[in-house]
Amino acid sequence: MPVLPAEFADLEPFADWAIPTERARYAKRLSSTMEQLQTFYDAAFARLESGASYLERFEMGNLPEDAKHLLWLFCSLVTVSFPVEVWHQPRVPDSGASAFDAVVEPAT
Amino acid sequence: MPHFTKPPEGSWTEHYGLGTGPISYEDSISPDHYELERDAIFRRTWLNVGRVEQLPRKGSYFTRELDAARTSVVVVRDSDDEVRAFYNICRHRGNKLVWNDYPGEETSGVCRQFTCKYHGWRYGLDGELTFVQQEPEFFELDKSDYGLVPVRAEVWEGFVFVNLDADAVPLREFLGEFGEGLAGYPFQEMTQVHRYRAEVRSNWKLFIDAFAEFYHAPVLHAKQSVSDESRKLQEYGFEALAYQIDGPHGMVSSWGGMAPPKDLNMVKPIERVLRSGLFGPWDPPDVGIDELPPALNPARNPAWGLDSFLFFPNFMLLVWKPNWYLTYHYWPTSYHTHIFEGTVYFVPPRNARERIAQELAVVTFKEYALQDGNTLEATQAMLESRVVTEFPLNDQEVLLRHLHKVARSYVEDFLKQRPASPVPVHAVS
Numbered sequence: 001m002p003v004l005p006a007e008f009a010d011l012e013p014f015a016d017w018a019i020p021t022e023r024a025r026y027a028k029r030l031s032s033t034m035e036q037l038q039t040f041y042d043a044a045f046a047r048l049e050s051g052a053s054y055l056e057r058f059e060m061g062n063l064p065e066d067a068k069h070l071l072w073l074f075c076s077l078v079t080v081s082f083p084v085e086v087w088h089q090p091r092v093p094d095s096g097a098s099a100f101d102a103v104v105e106p107a108t
Numbered sequence: 109m110p111h112f113t114k115p116p117e118g119s120w121t122e123h124y125g126l127g128t129g130p131i132s133y134e135d136s137i138s139p140d141h142y143e144l145e146r147d148a149i150f151r152r153t154w155l156n157v158g159r160v161e162q163l164p165r166k167g168s169y170f171t172r173e174l175d176a177a178r179t180s181v182v183v184v185r186d187s188d189d190e191v192r193a194f195y196n197i198c199r200h201r202g203n204k205l206v207w208n209d210y211p212g213e214e215t216s217g218v219c220r221q222f223t224c225k226y227h228g229w230r231y232g233l234d235g236e237l238t239f240v241q242q243e244p245e246f247f248e249l250d251k252s253d254y255g256l257v258p259v260r261a262e263v264w265e266g267f268v269f270v271n272l273d274a275d276a277v278p279l280r281e282f283l284g285e286f287g288e289g290l291a292g293y294p295f296q297e298m299t300q301v302h303r304y305r306a307e308v309r310s311n312w313k314l315f316i317d318a319f320a321e322f323y324h325a326p327v328l329h330a331k332q333s334v335s336d337e338s339r340k341l342q343e344y345g346f347e348a349l350a351y352q353i354d355g356p357h358g359m360v361s362s363w364g365g366m367a368p369p370k371d372l373n374m375v376k377p378i379e380r381v382l383r384s385g386l387f388g389p390w391d392p393p394d395v396g397i398d399e400l401p402p403a404l405n406p407a408r409n410p411a412w413g414l415d416s417f418l419f420f421p422n423f424m425l426l427v428w429k430p431n432w433y434l435t436y437h438y439w440p441t442s443y444h445t446h447i448f449e450g451t452v453y454f455v456p457p458r459n460a461r462e463r464i465a466q467e468l469a470v471v472t473f474k475e476y477a478l479q480d481g482n483t484l485e486a487t488q489a490m491l492e493s494r495v496v497t498e499f500p501l502n503d504q505e506v507l508l509r510h511l512h513k514v515a516r517s518y519v520e521d522f523l524k525q526r527p528a529s530p531v532p533v534h535a536v537s
Contacts, residue, residue: 048381055460071460075467081378082475095478104303
């Protein structure tokens with residue numbers, strides 16, 4: 001069953017990145033290899049401009065399920081952009097065992 | 109040669125008469141000193157415990173664990189829409205009144221009355237004891253003598269504060285010029301909340317230090333910028349537009365040319381597409397004000413980007429040019445540990461694209477904070493070695509000098525006022 005809007009069917013193989021919370025998106029980043037992060041980043045970044053334009057049409061309180069998944073997938077791209085564009089590793093360098101957990105997040 | 113004008117004395121530090129010698133960090137590594145701070149500071153100052161949006165209707169409540177102040181409070185909106193606070197203790201046999209599952213964890217909700225889990229005593233939202241289980245079994249019990257113990261609670265611009273000291277000055281007086289000068293900022297429009305929490309292995313003041321100076325930013329966070337930009341930032345270093353001090357409080361005003369940047373090549377690829385980053389989304393939402401309140405951008409510099417206010421002791425408020433704000437709270441749990449809370453407040457996004465732009469600003473903040481937090485554990489450990497006991501602070505670290513001086517003076521005043529006693533005040537009570 002596809003979860004993303006039909007226009008973004010090419011991102012369907014990355015539907016496991018359509019994760020509703022930042023905490024879980026960050027956990028998936030930490031448990032991924034750089035190769036996996038890079039593959040997801042390359043695919044999703046290429047569709048970010050058109051995806052953001054698509055999402056601009058929807059008010060937050062009124063998001064269809066498929067658009068919601070697309071939003072979450074691009075939120076994951078945000079999470080993954082740091083290791084790919086900056087750190088070259090999944091963790092923030094020198095962050096050791098420190099954790100910084102989201103305890104309040106918007107509903108969507 | 110400074111890029112921005114300094115006071116006539118030649119430095120901010122001398123302007124505020126804080127002395128220029130090296131400082132000791134003994135106040136951050138001594139367990140005895142921390143025990144004094146708990147009574148001298150955390151039981152005597154106004155502590156920000158939340159926002160009115162957390163109490164949306166009559167009967168809305170939340171609890172706050174104030175470990176440093178040796179207590180727990182419950183904050184509630186009563187049936188007259190007044191915000192009230194009470195010590196979170198049942199008058200019958202001292203059970204914690206409001207909690208769920210874990211007595212040490214904070215909770216929130218909506219209720220018509222508070223009911224103790226232990227023997228079912230009930231209290232109205234105004235704190236009055238309204239029901240006693242098997243009341244005739246008690247001996248001449250007058251319920252009006254056993255209401256919840258009130259804690260002073262006052263609200264400034266939607267921020268809810270409590271103070272355990274019955275003799276403290278009113279909140280607005282305590283918040284001083286900064287409080288007055290920030291009044292009217294549209295905090296109430298910024299209700300989209302992202303809150304992060306971390307247990308940090310350092311003294312509470314050390315993390316405030318880390319956020320009270322931006323001298324570290326071009327170095328510690330070098331990798332967060334693309335490399336040309338990073339090199340430029342390090343050569344340039346950091347200079348604030350202005351520092352201000354009012355009583356125990358302080359503020360730093362900073363430039364912020366990154367929202368949007370002058371040159372798109374200065375920022376990371378995802379920032380270019382989403383038009384957002386550390387300084388927030390580049391396209392500010394309309395918040396219905398033509399002019400900033402007077403406390404913001406005190407130097408009236410067109411390059412202004414953000415102001416960071418430290419309301420003593422542990423509440424930091426950062427207002428960013430593109431119409432959003434951040435709060436930091438530092439809740440001590442021992443002399444070398446504290447809980448850090450960072451909360452981002454945006455105007456709710458109008459559409460899902462704006463939601464992603466906000467996500468980028470929030471996650472960028474988180475990546476920075478992770479770098480900052482871990483550095484502190486390393487600092488605390490080495491300070492505790494006491495190999496070095498005096499440290500030079502530069503003029504961009506003026507707020508650190510001020511914070512430690514104020515914190516020490518609260519302890520000194522407390523020691524002067526309390527009756528001489530060889531044992532800690534709470535050891536026998």
